[in-house]
Amino acid sequence: MIYKSPNGSKISCKGWQQEGLLRLLLNCLDPDIAKSPQDLVAYGGSGKVARNLAALNAIVEALKTIENDETLVIQSGKPIGVFRTHDFAPRVMMAGALLVPKWANWDYFQELENNGLTAYGQSTAGSWAYIGTQGILQGTWETFSQVAKRHFNGTLKGKLVLTSGLGEMGSAQPIAITANGGVVIIADVNRNIIKRRLISSVIDIKAESVEEACEIAKDYIKKEEPISIGILGNAADVYEYFVEHNITPDIVTDQTPAHDLKSYVPSGLFTEQAKQLRKKAPQTYEQMVKDTIRRHVTAMIELKKRGSIVFDYGNNLRGQGYKAGIKDAFCFPGFAAEYMRPLFCEGRGPFRWVALSGNPEDIYKTDEIILSLFKQDKRLEEWIDFVQRRFTFHGLPARVCWMNYRERATFGNIINDMVRQGELSAPVAITRDHMDAAAVASPYRETENMKDGSDAIADWPMLNVLLNCSSGASLVGIYHGGGVGIGYSIHSGMTVIADGTEEAKQRLSMVLKADPALGVIRYADAGYEEAEDIIKTTTFPAKTFL
Amino acid sequence: MENNFFREYARRGFLRDLLYNNITSVKEIWELQKKLNIDIQPNTVMAVTVDNYHSQTRNKSEIQRQNLRLAVLKCIEEASAKFDAMAINMEEDLYAVLFYMESSEIEPVEKAVSIGKYLQEYVETKTGVSVTVGIGRRYKDILDLHLSYKDALLACHHKFFIGKSQVIHIENIVPFSEGLELFSIEVESQLSVKILSCDKEGAFQILDELLEDIIEHKFVNPIIMKARLIEIITTIVKVGLEAGAEQEKLGILSGRFVQEVLRSDTILDLRNQMREVISGVIEEISQGRRHMNLQVFEEAIEYINDNFDKDITLEDVSGYVHISPYHFSHELKKFTGMNFIEYLTKTRIKEAKKLLLTTDLSIGEISNQVGYDDPSYFGRVFKSMEGMPPSKFKVSKKIHM
Structure with missing residues (x-):
């Protein structure tokens, strides 16, 4: 069975709220978007859109039949009932992968999942808001743009970034770094991946040795021109080369699969050999991995001491380093706490919208609005220009932009008007990633090292989903384990369908304010002055008790 | 009317730019498509090559060649229209067909091959010209479409071993080996001996064994194989010169055949070209020998006259x-x-x-x-x-x- 979202302006449901959600659901399984549509997996290892095929069919059927005053309730990807609610209530309400904290670990979760009692929805797979790799690209672009802003006057021109890992997530790095004007040397142990990335222009050039890579980099740094240089090699070896040869990059990070030690390739082996050794001698392999991780982290710490900006890119490298015996593995920060937090403080987060028409022109028209509405925002302009050049739409055309709470509400309202006036060829779904200010509690990533120590407080995503529900979101959901795995995060999703109606206008106006504003409150509550300032100095959409 | 005329030229330029990867922005591509009334989103490319074009047209006038090219293009365009594809000519003997393959296609390779077969049979039936179709992978990003074209060209090169009049999908081919251990030095010296003794059949036999060995054991990249054969031509020519063949004639002969070898479409073609070189050199050697006999004879006569x-x-x-x-x-x-x-x-x-x-x-x-x-x-x-x-x-x- 092949799934694809319907498009155009004709609907098969009883209203655009339901139709929009149905299209998003099926779009998550589009063969050009989903990782493994036959298993209902959209992305991220095993992030599913529904528990199983029967559940998926039942959900599709229910969406087609529910009335405009009914709500479909879904428990970990399985529909459990349709309730009479009211027009303004969400059409779909979900909870996914939640476990009572004492039992919240992978082993137990997998047992339950194998017994068909639950399903892992990652983040946006479970809430039907996955749109493909544009989200990853935008997140990475935003990170490096923040690094540039914080340390290098807003540009990476003439700066050298040393990183590694050219997998699905990691391959966004060279694109994002060069888009920010920088020079990057990126290592990977897989010869074929390097070849593939070269063909598809993810990296600009392949160097035959670290030495050659450094020579090329030097040249481009001098010219202040961007270039991405790929090298075949192990991260630990390459980083040590920099230490030994006294070359201190401006920025050092990595995206090797350190979170999964079975995929991390130890020094001295290439991908194929690693695979064999893992099978033949798992204990030797494990020891080799530990040794390599130790060298990898030690080199990064040394480069930090020498002046590089060093950060962990969310793959738990520091955690593994610590386990392998590096006491000060956590001496360099994680990217989310370091670079995303200031954005969260102002209620800025990964906002996205999807043209339900299937017509790219609708997205290009909304791009125009962004460019004229926020023309003082140079970064936004650069992002739109960049993504328009590099990104081909798959499935339903969509756009990702990091926007703050005011921008989201204003923009949502304009989109709804455009739909009403027929400027867009069909309604638009407005949604976001779960990695948003109030939407996630994740002590190893987004909420790591909070000022007040509230890293593990999960009330916020819970409140977030309740608030979005009463504010009129079309879909609300609360989930567990996205990004960092079971036991480590609680997060919420939401979607509103802008169908041009007065009702949608009200939904949008309330949800798009409340959703990010709660995030600002969360950070103000934790003692972040930037967030407090925003509450005090702007016409903040909520009364607060701070 | 005039607009249509210009639009057609612009359309061809646009499609070529897509295949040569000359456009850098997705949005620009989308806008150009709109302006040029192109409503399909091509994600797969076929390359169509006229088999043995150079040897077929060697003795034809430029007008004759042009007629052939245009007739083939017209047929490819007609056939392409049947499956919403767009066709353009890329080189003298090469055409590209851009089309859309559904991501939901369950057997995409079989589907693409069946389209390719339809196109190939259509062209061959209508024009009587033998063509080979190479088909590239489906690339979901429009900026990667040039990769599909490269795939298609590579697939076409495989007709070298498979033979002409084929439909070859990139997914169905065994990649060429890049090995250089192609023919041993002994083969070269054996061949030289046969040529020195003007043993044409013996030389042919060595050549045939050599080519059969390649077909059977290794799919060598044709260009590497051709390069090595050109080396062998050089050796043969040297042997010819040493055996007294006329330098100028051998020069012309080797120049011509180096070109022919490079242009050889299939291994059969290549075999024929190599046979001709061998025959040519042997012919030159024996002519040279006849010439030399007369000289010897004259010397003998002179000796008799003096003594x-x-x-x-x-x-x-x-x-x-x-x-x-x-x-x-x-x-x-x-x-x-x-x-x-x-x-x-x-x-x-x-x-x-x-x-x-x-x-x-x-x-x-x-x-x-x-x-x-x-x-x-x-x-x-x-x-x-x-x-x-x-x-x-x-x-x-x-x-x-």
């Missing part, structure tokens, strides 16, 4: 020109119709006649001067050749004079 007054033998002469007595005798008979003794006698008598008429030397002296020790023997030989004894010859000729 007929001495007691020379067949062995003396053949030894002088380093040829076996038997072979020399054989060649002498072929050129003059006489054997050695007959020729030597003829030469001696001719000289004797001259002396009889122009000098007052005695018969005995003349006999001695033309190489006969015994004057009476000389008299007998003279009489048998001229019908009269030398003394009578002298008197009668002198009276006439």
Whole structure:
């Protein structure tokens, strides 16, 4: 069975709220978007859109039949009932992968999942808001743009970034770094991946040795021109080369699969050999991995001491380093706490919208609005220009932009008007990633090292989903384990369908304010002055008790 | 009308730019598509090549070639229209067809091949021109469409082994090996020996064994194989030069065949070209040899002319020109119709006649001067050749004079 979202302006449901959600659901399984549509997996290892095929069919059927005053309730990807609610209530309400904290670990979760009692929805797979790799690209672009802003006057021109890992997530790095004007040397142990990335222009050039890579980099740094240089090699070896040869990059990070030690390739082996050794001698392999991780982290710490900006890119490298015996593995920060937090403080987060028409022109028209509405925002302009050049739409055309709470509400309202006036060829779904200010509690990533120590407080995503529900979101959901795995995060999703109606206008106006504003409150509550300032100095959409 | 005309030119330019990866922005592509009324989103490319174009058109006028190219293009366009594809000509003998493959296609390779077969049969039936179709992978990003074109070209190159008039999908081919251990040095020296001895059939046999070995054991990249064969041509030509073939002729021959080898479409084609080179070189060598025989012969004659007054033998002469007595005798008979003794006698008598008429030397002296020790023997030989004894010859000729 092949799934694809319907498009155009004709609907098969009883209203655009339901139709929009149905299209998003099926779009998550589009063969050009989903990782493994036959298993209902959209992305991220095993992030599913529904528990199983029967559940998926039942959900599709229910969406087609529910009335405009009914709500479909879904428990970990399985529909459990349709309730009479009211027009303004969400059409779909979900909870996914939640476990009572004492039992919240992978082993137990997998047992339950194998017994068909639950399903892992990652983040946006479970809430039907996955749109493909544009989200990853935008997140990475935003990170490096923040690094540039914080340390290098807003540009990476003439700066050298040393990183590694050219997998699905990691391959966004060279694109994002060069888009920010920088020079990057990126290592990977897989010869074929390097070849593939070269063909598809993810990296600009392949160097035959670290030495050659450094020579090329030097040249481009001098010219202040961007270039991405790929090298075949192990991260630990390459980083040590920099230490030994006294070359201190401006920025050092990595995206090797350190979170999964079975995929991390130890020094001295290439991908194929690693695979064999893992099978033949798992204990030797494990020891080799530990040794390599130790060298990898030690080199990064040394480069930090020498002046590089060093950060962990969310793959738990520091955690593994610590386990392998590096006491000060956590001496360099994680990217989310370091670079995303200031954005969260102002209620800025990964906002996205999807043209339900299937017509790219609708997205290009909304791009125009962004460019004229926020023309003082140079970064936004650069992002739109960049993504328009590099990104081909798959499935339903969509756009990702990091926007703050005011921008989201204003923009949502304009989109709804455009739909009403027929400027867009069909309604638009407005949604976001779960990695948003109030939407996630994740002590190893987004909420790591909070000022007040509230890293593990999960009330916020819970409140977030309740608030979005009463504010009129079309879909609300609360989930567990996205990004960092079971036991480590609680997060919420939401979607509103802008169908041009007065009702949608009200939904949008309330949800798009409340959703990010709660995030600002969360950070103000934790003692972040930037967030407090925003509450005090702007016409903040909520009364607060701070 | 005029707009349509210009739009068609713009459309072709746009499609070529897509395939050459000259457009850098997705949005720009989308806007151009809109302006050019292109409503399909191509994600797969087929390359169509005319089989043996160069050898087929070598002796045709440019107008004839043009007609052929346009007829093929027209057919490809007609067939493409049936499955919403767009066709353009890329090079003299190469066309590209851009089309859309559904991501939901369950057997995408089979589907693409069936489209390719339809197109190929359509062109071949309508024009009678044999074509090969190469099909690239489906690339979901429009900026990667040029990769599908590259795939398609690579697939086409595989007709080298598979043969012409094929539909080849990139997913169905075994990648060419890049190995250089192609032919051993021994093969080269064996071939040289066969050529030196002008053994055409033997040389062909070595060539055939060589090519069969390649087909059976390794799918060598044709370009590497051609490069190596060109090296072999160089060796063969060198052998030819050393064996005395004419330098200029060999130069022309090797120049022409290096080009032909490079253009060879299939391994069969290549085999034929190599056979022609071998034949050509062998022909030059044997012609050179014939030429050389004449020279040798002249030297021998000169030696006889200079030494007929001495007691020379067949062995003396053949030894002088380093040829076996038997072979020399054989060649002498072929050129003059006489054997050695007959020729030597003829030469001696001719000289004797001259002396009889122009000098007052005695018969005995003349006999001695033309190489006969015994004057009476000389008299007998003279009489048998001229019908009269030398003394009578002298008197009668002198009276006439």
